[in-house]
Amino acid sequence: MTRILIKTNRIISAVLSKYKFSTAAKSVASVQIKGKEFVADDYTNVTPKIISYLDKNLHLQKNNPLSIVRQRIVNYFYSSFTHRGHPAFSVYDNLPPIVTTKQNFEDLLIPADHPSRAKSDCYYINRDTLLRAHMTAHQSELLRSGLDNFLMIGDVYRRDEIDSTHFPVFHQVDAVRSQRQEELFPDKPELQIFEPTFDKTNPHTNHINDPMKQSCHTLEATKLMETQLKTHLIGLTQALFGEDIKYRWVDAYFPFTHPSWELEIFYENDWMEVLGCGIVRNEILVNAGPSNTIAYAFGLGLERLAMALYKIPDIRLMWSTDSGFLTQFENVDLNASITYKPVSSYPQCTNDMSFWLPPTYTIDTFISNDFYDLVRDIGGDIIEQVKLKDKFVHPKSKKHSLCYSIVYRHLERTLTQTEVNQVHKEIEKAVVDAYGVVIR
Template sequence: MRWTSCSPIYCRVQQRVWHGTYRRYSTNLQDLEVNGVRYQRDEFTNVRPSILSHLSRNIYLQPNHPIAIVRSLIENHFGSSFTPITSLPPIVTPRQNFDELEFPADHPGRRPSDSYYLNKDWMLRTHTSAHEIQVFRSGIPKWLLSADVYRRDEIDRSHYPVFHQMEGARVVEPVDMRQLAQENKELERALGKVNIEVEDLSSTGEKNPYQPWHNKEHALLVNANLKHSLNGMIYALFGNLAAQRGGKPLQVRWIDAYFPWTGPSYEVEVLFDGKWLEILGCGVMQQAALARSSVPSDRVAWAFGLGLERIAMVLFQIPDIRLFWSQDPRFLQQFSAGQVTQFKPYSKYPNSSKDISFWLKDVEVHENDVYDIVREVAGELVEEVKEIDRFTHPSTGRSSRAYRIDYRSMERTLTNDEVNTLHSEIGSRLRDLFSVELR
C-alpha cells in the first residue's frame, strides 16, 4: 500500500526504469548504529548519515511548525473519538513495509534505488502503511496515524527524501449502522451550511464496484460516511483560504481511482489558483485486507491517506520544501500552533548553477545515487538537480550522463569558493564510489 508524497497508500504505481548493475554504498563493513541499536552492513545497506540525521527531528510533533499545525488541524476536526498515533518507530522490516501489504516481489519500491535500507532485514519505512496491520490488529476502531517516511527521490522544490504522511481509518460494526445513518444526515446538513461545492464524478459501477461479500446497505452507509467526513475535513483545512481569495465557494471534486486494497476507491481534489490539486486518496477497505489484520468479517471500514507537506505548502504558501527543515528563527517564528498564516519570504538569495558530466564504466549509476551523493555533500544548499544529457557514443558505445546542480542557500549568499568546493567534492564522491570518469 505505497503512497506518494501526496498519500501513504493510495497512489498510481509509478514504474521506474531499472538499468544494468546497481552498486550499493556498503563499502564500509563497520556495523551501522542507529538509536543505540547496531545493524550489520551488507550489500543492501545504502542509508547515509545525512538521512539518518532526520530520524530525531520530529518536526511533525513541534506545535508551532507548519507540518504539526496541519496534523493538529486534522486531528482536531475528527475529534477525540479518533485516536492519534504519532510515535511508531521509523525502522521496520521489509515484511512490514511490503510483504504484509501484498507488494509484488518485483515492485520497484523494494529496490535499493528507491528505498533506504540499513541491511536486507531492516529499512526506513517508505509509508505510514507499514504500521497499518499493527494498528488494525490493536482493535482501535477510529485512528489517525502520522509519521515521517523516507524515500530516495529527486531534488527540487517539491521533493525531499524525508516527508510526512497521515492516514486515517474507521471500522464500523453492524450494530452501529443505524447510528451511522443518523450521523451521515447530520454531516450532510452541516456541509449544506458552509461555502463548499462538491462535484462528485465518482461512480460505483463495474469499474469501481462495491465488494460482493459486503452487506450492500452497510457498504453504502460506510461509503457515504467516508465522503461526508472527508468533505468536512477538507473544508476545515481550506475553507478559510478560499474565503480570503474572493469569497467563492471551496470547490472539491471526487473522481474514481483504483487501489487494490480498497473498493470502491476515490481520489479527492481541490481547485486552487485555477488548478485541481490532488489532496488525498481513500476508499472502503477491502475485506481481505481487514482479515489479514484480524478484524471480524462482519465489520466494514473506510480509510484515507494524505501527504502533510503538500497541504502545508498550499495553506502556508511555502515555495520550497527544504524550508520545513530550516532552523532559522526567521522561518520558525512566523508560525503559531492552531493558526494558518501565509509565509513571508525573508530573502531571496542568488543561485549558482553548475554542470557535472561523467562517463560510465561497468556500473550503472541510478539517478537516486547521484541525488544522495549531492545531498550528502551539499545538504540544504542545493535547490534542484536535473539530468540535462544522456549520451551513448556511436563508435565506442560508452555512455555519459550530465546533471545541472542549482546551489542556493535559504539563509545567506553562497560564495563562489564555497560552491566550487562543494561541486568538486560531489565529483570526487561519484568517481570514488562508482568509478566514473569525470568529463
C-alpha cells in the same frame, strides 16, 4: 564557507564507504542507527544524511507549520467523532520509523514485484528492515491491538528527485475507521456487511474484479462507507481551505484498498491532489484480527497541505531553524490565514556535472536516485535541485555519458561561487570513487 567545508570533510568518508558498498557490492558489516546495530546486506542503501533526520519530529515542533496543520486535522476528527463525550479517534504521533518489510509491504498486500518495493524507491537498512515509506506501515499492528478508529502521524522516507516540492523525508497523516454491522446499520438489522455467499473463514477468496466493491462486501455496505468517507474528507478539506474550495474525486488504485479514490482541489488555477483513500481490503482486517468489520482508510501529506495553505515556496523551509521563518507561525490562531513572507532571497549557483559511465552501466541502468542521495549527503541542505540534463551515447566509442545540473542555494545567506565549487569538487570525487565514472 569554513563551516560547510568542515561538514563536508567530516561526512565524506562515511558517504563514500556507503556508496561503494551499495554500488559495487563491497562488504559492510553493519549500520548503526539510534544506538542499535543492524546487519547490513545487499539491500542496505540508507545514508548518513538520511539517518540524521530521525527523531526530528517536525510535526510535533511548536511553531512549525507542519505541527499547525497536524493539530487542525486532529481537532477536526476530535470534534467530528465522539463516543460518550470522548474523541472516538485515538492519535499515534510518535511511532518508531524503523519497520520490517512485512509491516511496510506484506501486511498491506503489496506484491513482491510492486515498484514501491524497489531499492531505488526506499531506504533499506537491510533486506528485512527499512525506514517506513508510509504511515500505513503501522495499520495492521494497531488493528491487531484492538483499535478501530485511529490516526497515525509521523515522518516517512522515500528516495526521490530533488526540487522545491520533493524531499527524502516528509510527514503523513494516515487514518482508519472501522465499523461493525450494528454500527453501520443501527436501524436496519436486515442489511449486512458481507455477501451471504462469502466464506468468512477463508478471506483470500475475496476478489476486486468489480470496480464498485470487493466481492466479500454487499453493495449497500460499500456505498454507505464510501458516502461516510467522502463526506468526512470533504469536511476536512473545507475546514482547512474554506467552504468554497472546489474539489473533485478521481478513481485510483492502491493495493490495500478497493474501491479507491484521490481527492483533488482546485488550487492556483490547477487541480492538486491532496489525499488518497478507499475501502480497506478485507484480507488486511482478517489478518490483523477483526473479521466482522468493514473499514475505510486515507492518507495525506502534511508538507503539501502546509505549502498550499501558507504559500511556502520551498519544502526545505520546513526544516529551517531561522527565527525569521518560525516566528511567522508563532503563537498564532490555528485557523488563522497566514501567508509566508520571504525573510530574504538569496541567489542560486548552478554547476553542471558530466561524466562517462563505466562499462557496468548504461544511461538506462544508472539509477538517478542513487546519484541524488550521494549529492544530498555531501551537499546537505544547500542542494536545492538536481536535474538530469542530458543523456549521450558516443557514436563511435559507444561510451555512455550523463549530465546533471546541480542547483545550490542557501536558505539563510548568500553562497559564494568559491564555496559552491569546493562542494561540487567533493561531489565529483565521491561520484568517481563510488561508481568508477570519468568526469568530462
